[in-house]
Amino acid sequence: AQSVTQLDSQVPVFEEAPVELRCNYSSSVSVYLFWYVQYPNQGLQLLLKYLSGSTLVKGINGFEAEFNKSQTSFHLRKPSVHISDTAEYFCAVSGGSNYKLTFGKGTLLTVNP
């Protein structure tokens, strides 16, 4: 069985500040890790993914995440956020034989001027 815990349900930050959204997972099989973003009233867009190889992965819109196998974490970071980054962010894991994506409950990032 797989599970994902997003440690913060809401993260308020000021524009141009750095941000880290935390994600921990558990799995009994090899994992593939994802971050999705959902802007208000829109669908899910893939930000970045870790499949194998380098543990630091870069995604769209200046986001990056680091896979840490020993700490079973996949935290999302951005060095300087913009108002337009206000959205809900979901961490997800797959790896089972049914290809199911198991999602965390989401982190609402609010960027204030």
Place this chain on the structure above:
Amino acid sequence: EAQVTQNPRYLITVTGKKLTVTCSQNMNHEYMSWYRQDPGLGLRQIYYSMNVEVTDKGDVPEGYKVSRKEKRNFPLILESPSPNQTSLYFCASGWGNYEQYFGPGTRLTVT
């Protein structure tokens, strides 16, 4: 343009009136899946399909049916909708564990 489409985008219906939400993808993906999104619960899988005529239950299948007669289409059927099925529904397709693409969502309200 590669995409997953869903229809309708918004639907308000009454308890017990059968409805179908359509999902179509143009990327030749074998894998398709339905999720529902509820506040505070994230996204949960309803049903999935590994290929044509191969479907199976996800985590929350009660009250839903699916079919996969063609590779590109994967409709979600609610034969007797109830208020607890009020939710935001997403269809997804992809290459197994490596990446999944999501549709724009269908917001369903059952009164």
